[in-house]
Amino acid sequence: MGDQSAKHGPHIDDEMRHETEGLQRAGRPTHAEEWKETEPVVDDRGRDATSANLAGREGTPAGMSPDDVERRSDMARYLAGFHEPMRPAALADRAAGNGAPDDVVRDLRKLPDQEYTRVAEVSEALGLGNETRRA
Template sequence: MERGSSKHAPRVDEQMSQEVSGLVQGPGTGGSRVDESRVPEPAGEDQPEATTAPAGELRSGAPKGMSSRDVEERSRLGRFITMAALPGDREMLVANALANDAPDDVVAGLRGLPPDTVYQTVSEVWAALGNKNETTRW
């Protein structure tokens, strides 16, 4: 018994299978595209190659007043200080960071904080460590 679709005539099934065969079978069977319009054109001789990640600070998405490195480092700090530690003082932050397996440099930074200050957010801790937060937008 021949397998086929009960929704189309066998001729239509064959035509539909030919239309998608290039996509289904892949590049090893004579081409990965069904028609020429799907083949991407190469860059011109005087055009740079396209990239998915343009370089430079102007396109990093970092907020005003911070570099992309600052954002990454503040995020790294925040991974080791959970909401259970906030608001909290130096001892609570250090204990929470140790419980979350923070690296030595993070724990050392937290141990250098003033002992009697209570921090409400990771951004406050980040600023107390001598770093800059984003500037307020008005």
């Protein structure tokens, strides 16, 4: 019994040897190990990865800069739960309660005094840019 594993019997040893035989023979990943394979990547040849010009970057809609997208995303996070029409003071209070920096709260208080129903309206009033539809 010195030959055999202490965890299982010879029958299970033979089964395990049979299960890994294809992997050992192939010398490459098998379908059983797809989770180990690397994901395909976007071909970045011809692009300068250190360039500050990110206007054409994926995820940046036409008509907006990456900074506009980032600021609008932050604004949506600060105004989380914003579903009913709100005036600038109420928007500023909500943002402050959600951890918005003082400059954001101050900008919200300076908005024209009207009711805002969507974050997009607030972003547009703040001059954060507006995406244009792609054809």
